[in-house]
Amino acid sequence: MTYIDSTIRETVANVSASTWKARDVVAAHIDRIDEVNDGLNAVVIKCFDQALADAARIDQQVAAGESVGPLAGVPVTIKECFHVAGTASTIGITTLNQPHRRDNPIVQRMREAGAIVLGKTNIPQLMIWHECVNPVYGRSVHPGDRERTPGGSSGGEAAIIAAKGSMLGLGSDLGGSLRVPSHFCGIHTIKPTERRLPIHGCQGNMHGMESMLFQPGPMARSVDDLAIALRVMNGNYDDAQHVCDIPAPLGDPEEIAIENLKIAYFEDDGYFTPSPAIRRATRNAADQLASAGAAVESVKPPADMQKMVDLYYGVLAADGGKDLRRLLKGSKVDPAV
Template identity: 40%
Template sequence: MWPFSSSSFHETIASKRAQRDATLSTAQEFSAEEHQKFLTVPATEIVKHIEAGEWTASAVLEAYIARTAQAQRQTNCITEVLFEQAREEAHQLDREFAATGVLKGPLHGVPVSFKDMYNVTGFDSTIGFTQWANQPASDDATIVKQLRAAGAIPFVKTNVPQTMLAFECSNPLWGRSLNPWSDAHTCGGSSGGEAALLALDGSALGIGSDVGGSLRIPASYCGIYALKPGFGRVAAEGSRGPNPGFEAVPAVTGPMARSVNDLEVMLRVTFGGQDTNYFPAPVPYRDVEIPKVVRFGYYTTDNLVKSSPVCQRALLETVEALRREGHECVEFELPYATRALELFSGITSADGYDKLLSHLGPDPKESSLFLVTLGPSLPGFVRSFAGWVVRTLVGDSIFGNLLLHSRRKSVMEYYDYVGDKLEFERTWRREVWGKHGFDAILAPVQAVPAIPHHGCDRLSPLAHSTLLYNVVDSPVGVVPVTRVDPSIDQLTDEWLAMPGGSKLLEAELYGKKGAYNPKAMAGLPVGVQIIGDAWEDEKIIGLMHVVDKALGPRGFGPGMWQGKK
């Protein structure tokens, strides 16, 4: 019996939301004349203005607080609000700088937001579970300590999906977060609230996590920059998750920002900084030399489903921009296209998702978890028969095979899956990096720019395009490229004639009432992934600079929210 009645469940929700809203109400009313100048420059420029004596940390913070209150009203992206503590930290920074003229560090006075899983002393880390409410952390997460030591000011925490399994940002405690560019679409997950806040200039820098695309999907959906580091580069101690013992495909902590420069400064602060468990590897940020002519591999579809016209256009526009700069771009076919998704599904479902779902308590299960958890919930003979029907009668071997992998497993079967995953990593590196000699790979972030609310109920396998690089542990950056233009991004006869993937998933995406609707998606951002081999995190940052420069001005970065109601 859970220690919550139905009435206490609703009381917890009402109490937490009221507490959040009361603190948000202390924000100044946003004034473009007073606040806008602080929001339209990257974090690195904020520090320069403070060092020059032109701005104060307190003035910068109040501008971001005012904008955060607006962003919350527009997208419901905020959970815990740290304004009182943040204001005191800003005043302290101002007093120390006035007395010494010395910055505390490279992020002096920069307001930073954190995905709700990262502990900040005195505040909850609920990640949307009502039974985790009113359990304030007694210590800061390591990354909170690192950024604060560099002069940053933690001031707000952001919303995540229920159990962090889905890439649709909704949970019973805090509700649904919206895409800042379309309230009919999700902002992504599980770092979706973080991406929405950054896209609306409600934060200067953000911290999220990634186990299957949780940094990259929301970054692309919302039009910001992000880096998924390789495992072992950033400390994760002090983060709270629903399955801390799961290490077969480890989650990583990474930065989200409005420029590549801001990502880089955060990594320079955090790389190599160890926690009390001597993690991660004590390897500080390493400066690397980028070749004058970079060899990029690229593909426009991952073979699970066809990429939409706009996502293909974003990739090809990036390729053409790089070629104009003299770089080499070579198209190749993605090998073992769906094997990573089979392994990921097989490994994560080994216990039937019992551990992840055990934290729900009185919370109703979000509909976005339906397809993710369907396989293990079916009796074996039903699942086998359904797989046979889908493969044989529907003619969709991709989706049919996935059903067979998503099930409960014995410990021996689990070991076999993990062993197959390790062999897949070795084969992947040999067949991709060893055979082609690429400096990096360019790829779509997902098949569509964003999904409508509740779209994850049926489209969760779309995360295949990102989770592949968790399975092989590659560092991956996301750079925003373009926006949906209904006049050029419709489905054409030429596009329809291209080879496809899963019939069932493509029907959900591109059928009569499919999720891909360029008219409804007008203005939604679209990004690309820039993928490196293991331990090449710094090289990927360097190549993100290369790609960003080649693409030129295109309406992304600090201040891009201007004019948005």
């Protein structure tokens, strides 16, 4: 097993036992980024010197017999919109270039758990479409086919995790921005329930829209990695910094009685018809859950999907694009925007 192929659980166990050095793990991921990023353009802000220093501190703590956190020595990357001290969050806008003084609260929780921030990853301008290109950083491409997109808006995250340059990512999602790029690049993600994770400390758009909110969430190469990361990101809210931070305890997936679950699913919503491969994967997932004891039922989706889609886009455009125009004032604008 190499450092860049290991899981979060394996990395933390080896670093905590002094079998591996956190600095070696981080250095291996930096080497991997150096190897692939010129072609991918996924990592757009590099924090390598600080990452190596932070990893060395983890090794010192282990050597001193001190306890380390559940992400000890885990190399992570952060979507460009999230505040990381000393870096800007431009969301692809050429006029938003002021460095932040403090970390986003989720980034802070990850650091306190021992994670090592390698850098920040690319997004589409304004984070409003499923591509990954903007006038500040340029275009990111798919790690398996450079003629294709990694998706968006968390496209840089998905690309560098799939390319094994990062073990864990922090992305965000309103209308698929975690799920679409993860699907495109073949990694795993979860969009948490709205407001489960704090949404401040992030450069946003469409201010004032409260009926639908973006959600931060983890991105990784395995479901087990997601479960470990989400527990850290969720925190315990003793460190609440904002009125919107809602205390929401996170259950342990190991304690869920699958036989008590009732699950409904459908393969086609009648509006966006999925490919045969996606329908097959949905059926396979349903079959696996049923064989594990859950009550699984195939259902018909709501008949008024067109109305639901119209309502969704109506909410997105409720201010007539006023806030987007405010953000873009004085900036170069991507033609697609």
